[in-house]
Every structure is written in structure tokens, then in C-alpha cells.
Amino acid sequence: MRGPVLEKIYDRLYRSFGPQHWWPGETPFEVAAGAILTQNTNWLNVEKAIFRLKQEKKLSAAALHTLPVQRLASYIRPAGYFNIKAARLKNFIRFLMEEYQGSVERMAEEDLPVIRKKLLTVNGIGPETADSIMLYALEKPVFVIDTYTKRILSRHAILTHDAPYEAYQDLFHAKLSNQVSLFNEYHALLVKLAKEFCRTRPLCSGCPLEDVKPWLG
DNA sequence: GACCAGGCACATC
DNA sequence: GATGTGCATGGT
Numbered sequence: 001m002r003g004p005v006l007e008k009i010y011d012r013l014y015r016s017f018g019p020q021h022w023w024p025g026e027t028p029f030e031v032a033a034g035a036i037l038t039q040n041t042n043w044l045n046v047e048k049a050i051f052r053l054k055q056e057k058k059l060s061a062a063a064l065h066t067l068p069v070q071r072l073a074s075y076i077r078p079a080g081y082f083n084i085k086a087a088r089l090k091n092f093i094r095f096l097m098e099e100y101q102g103s104v105e106r107m108a109e110e111d112l113p114v115i116r117k118k119l120l121t122v123n124g125i126g127p128e129t130a131d132s133i134m135l136y137a138l139e140k141p142v143f144v145i146d147t148y149t150k151r152i153l154s155r156h157a158i159l160t161h162d163a164p165y166e167a168y169q170d171l172f173h174a175k176l177s178n179q180v181s182l183f184n185e186y187h188a189l190l191v192k193l194a195k196e197f198c199r200t201r202p203l204c205s206g207c208p209l210e211d212v213k214p215w216l217g
Numbered sequence: 218g219a220c221c222a223g224g225c226a227c228a229t230c
Numbered sequence: 231g232a233t234g235t236g237c238a239t240g241g242t
Contacts, residue, residue: 022223039224045240046223080239084225126225146223191223199221 005158006175009212010182013189016208020188023136025050028104030059031137035129036088037079048078061102064093088124095122108138115140127165135187139180143172144187148194155198156212 024043025031030050037046052075053059058067073086093102099118100106107115112134119130127145134140145168154161159168176182197207204210 035223038222040222040237041224041239042222042241044222045238048240078239080222081224081237082239084237088225124225128224132223144223148223187223194223 004175005156005212006172009156009209010176010186010189012208012212013193014185017189017192019185020192022184022188023132025136028108028137029061032092032104032133033059033064033089035132035136036092036124037076037085039081039085039088039129041080045079049076052076052078061093061096061104064089065097065102084124091123092125095119104137108140112140112142116142127169131169135180135183141178141180141183143169143176143183145169145172146187146191148198149187149190151198152190152194152209156209 023031023034024047025034033053034046034050037049050059056075058064058072058075064072069086069090072089073082076082076085076089079085095118096102096104096107115134115138116130119125119133120127125133131142131144134142135144145165149168150159150161150163153159153168153171154163159171172183172186176186193207193209197204
């Protein structure tokens with residue numbers, strides 16, 4: 001990669017779309033739970049599940065800790081994969097209770113690499129979910145890589161599509177200043193761009209990145 | 218009715 | 231180590 005392409009892309013996206021106000025959520029805990037619920041799932045469906053959890057007054061570590069997994073699954077049904085996600089949420093809650101007395105804020109007091117390593121030991125939390133929790137719930141400077149990020153960067157020939165998660169993440173970490181606000185906005189803007197222009201059938205016309213790099217298909 | 222959505226773990230080769 | 235598959239609802 002040559003030149004400050006990542007900065008250029010960011011400027012284009014920000015000028016086109018403006019601030020995205022991520023992550024939608026009232027508390028760090030809600031953001032963390034949302035990160036698990038949104039795995040491979042449309043955010044609108046996640047909102048339905050979160051709304052239900054709020055209705056039932058179960059959107060807290062303490063409440064979820066004692067909630068039977070089957071009941072939890074029924075509440076989060078609209079988010080899809082409800083049985084697996086119920087188990088994953090319970091895994092995360094158990095971890096949060098054992099390591100941080102159920103407090104996401106307490107988790108944030110630890111160093112970034114330590115938290116990340118621990119989060120990745122939780123069954124159901126992979127790299128993207130761990131990084132989403134750290135960036136958007138704990139406000140740690142980690143860049144989140146998702147399918148959209150891979151799609152956009154590979155189509156602009158910045159990395160190959162099959163490059164590992166860490167390769168994508170390392171690139172952002174190396175080329176940008178490690179600011180939470182920048183990482184927050186950048187990832188959200190990539191998602192916004194993908195939703196508008198980068199579905200499986202390429203819609204290049206009007207894309208703010210149209211002239212940034214040659215399209216490879 | 219097909220296709221997709223802000224992944225991950227696990228089986229099998 | 232690489233590749234394939236199950237998980238599931240709701241919007242377009």
C-alpha cells in the first residue's frame with residue numbers, strides 16, 4: 001500500500017455521511033450484549049431483542065445471571081440464532097461475574113491486551129465481538145474488522161480478501177493515530193458505506209470512494 | 218421465494 | 231491448516 005490511503009478514505013466517508021453516532025446503546029453493558037446479539041445479524045432484529053430485554057427488565061449482568069437460558073432465548077428470538085446467542089450471552093455474563101464482579105466498567109480498568117486475551121477465551125466471543133466490546137463499550141483504541149471492512153479494502157486492492165483478521169487490524173493500527181473517536185467513527189462509516197454501495201452486486205455509481213482506488217471486482 | 222444480515226464454533230478431511 | 235456447515239429471524 002502506498003500513500004495515506006486510509007486517511008483519504010476516512011475523509012471521503014466522513015464528508016459524505018457525517019458522524020454515525022455509534023454504538024447505539026444506553027449503557028456499556030447494553031453495547032456489550034448488543035455486540036453478541038448482532039453476530040451475522042441485521043441490527044434492526046437486534047433492536048427488537050434488546051427492546052424485549054428492557055421490557056422484561058433483564059438488561060443487566062445481575063438479571064441475566066439468574067435468568068434461565070431457555071427464557072433468555074425466548075426473549076431474544078427476533079435476533080435469530082437465539083439458542084446459540086442465549087448460551088453465548090450466558091457465557092459472557094458468567095465471565096463478567098467471575099472476573100469483574102459483573103461490571104463492564106471494572107473490566108475497562110484493565111489493560112487492553114489483557115482484556116482482549118481474556119475475552120477471546122469466552123466461548124462465543126471471537127475477534128470482532130471482542131474488539132467491538134472493547135472499542136464501543138470500554139472505549140479502548142482497537143480497530144474493529146468486519147465482513148464489510150474486508151469487502152471494501154479487498155475490492156480497493158489494499159489487502160487480499162483472504163488475509164487474516166489481524167492483517168486488516170494491524171494495517172489500521174499502523175497507518176492511523178490510535179484514537180478511540182477515530183476508530184469508532186471509521187468503522188461505523190465503513191458499515192454505512194457498505195450498506196449503501198457494497199452489497200454483493202457492486203453499486204459503484206455515486207460511491208464516495210469511486211475514484212480512490214481502481215476497482216478490481 | 219431467494220437473498221442477505223455489524224460471526225463463531227465445531228466437524229471433517 | 232484449510233474448508234465446510236449449522237445456527238434462525240425478519241427485511242428487501
